[in-house]
Amino acid sequence: MKIHFIKTPDTREIYPSLGFSYIMSELIHKRLEVEFIDTNLIDYPYDLLRKNPRKSIQVEPNWEKIKSVLEKKDVQYAFLTGSFTKYIHNTAKTAEILKKINSDCVTIVGGVHVSFLPEETLKMFENIDYVIIGEGERVSENLLYNLIKNKDIDGLSSLAYKIDGKVVINEREYLENDIDNFNYPAKSLWPVSEYREIWKYLWSGRDPLGIVMTSRGCIGKCIFCASGRKEILENRLRFRSFENIKGEIEYLIKTFKITSLDFIDDCFTCDKDRLLKICSYLKKKNIPWLCKSRVDTVSYETLTEMKESGCRSVFLGVESADDKVLKTMGKGTNLDEIKKCFQLFQDIGLEFTASFTIGHPNEDKESMEKTICLAKSIAKKGIGVGFYLITPYPGTALYDMSVQNGWLYSQDWKLFDQLNKNNSVYAPEGWTPRELTKFYRSAWYRIDRAHIVGKLFSASYIGATLKKLKSLQEIQILFSTFVNVVKRSILRRSS
16 A cells, blocks of 8 residues: 655646655655655646746646546545645645545645644535644654554544544644654655756756755744744754754765755754854865855855855845834844845855845835835846745734734635735735735836846856856756846837
8 A cells, every 4th residue: 555645736836845755754664655746747848848937837737637647546545735825726626636536535635724724724625634734744654553553533633634524623732852853855756857857947957856954943933924933833943963964965965966955944044053064064065055044144254154165045035125114024134134134145256035025014115115126226236036925824923913904805825826916815004905916016027127137237147147057958048048038128128
């Protein structure tokens, strides 16, 4: 008997499920047979990917082909992804298909969205049998053992299910304090060649096998992020030991010959001593790497060490250029720190991408303009900018505030998208959804135009990009990207 882990259709960007891989690894060590299926790869539009990567990620799933693939599998126990609010209906549809193929199939869903809305999930989607709440390794292991042995599941912590149509939610309790106790994620079950081919185009040639999480939880208290909910046990910051991290990296180098590392911790730089130890080790490996950070957790010393050890780029959660808004959102930073941080990166010559959001509570057009102006100023220099409309995802403090204050205008999960330029599900006091969406759309185009200028005319950006080229295929990908940027520029001018 195989236990099937099915990544349900979300986006054709193809980002591997590290959470699934940790659970799979634990089950494998319990001598269970496991199979992984990424439905996003079924009927993947490779031809379109090579011509226009941006368009390929917008292709809808082919449900008939997904069904035909699943029909060939003997799926008795199915774990399904349930993190993305926007795609939770696809999770439910996959569960429906599995039930039609085999009515006795047990469907188990985990992830951020269902963890915070277990009752709503089970009531809304009849084909979902169990919801795992929070961290999944031990809960999944316990649930499977009881199901396979026909034992009672009453009292199993961090689990939700239905009995006679009534939803039962067991206490959210189990948490592994020492995360070194988890086995390395089972990446050998991934469709490695397919993932690597797609990442050449969509993720600037980074290596999907190099995704590594060295900590769990976050130091931040941002109201728009589920990790900011400090009353949730899983959000308590826990670190893997240096030796454990080193062991995984050595394994990835030996087994998969990884070409890059991508540390996906919420804030990789929040412990200086740990960071410097990792940098010292990476200096000997000559592997380019990336990470996420905050503006208040880096310094000249740490950024210099990061660059010298192979760091190629850092993703910074900046959010706003207005101190009042930064305080309201619980960011814990200020504009002075932001500007000093930007200057540090530029002085050292380390690439970074700055992420901004608008639409926060107590934010007006004037404060939004401050954010837009700051984002445009760095975009024109060729610096990466992410620009999003704040969205109150379930599990965040902002979601609860929106429900309580009447700021939530829709609970159509398909519309919960921070890049939604047409139908905002939310608007804080002083705004309507239409006004907020219209303002965001206009601001997004302004920043995108500045980004195009930066990519076409910034000497530092062009020079840094050319230095990264290592093969003819990378040159072809760069040329394709350049053509698409020029097309966008022409369309902007004609519109």
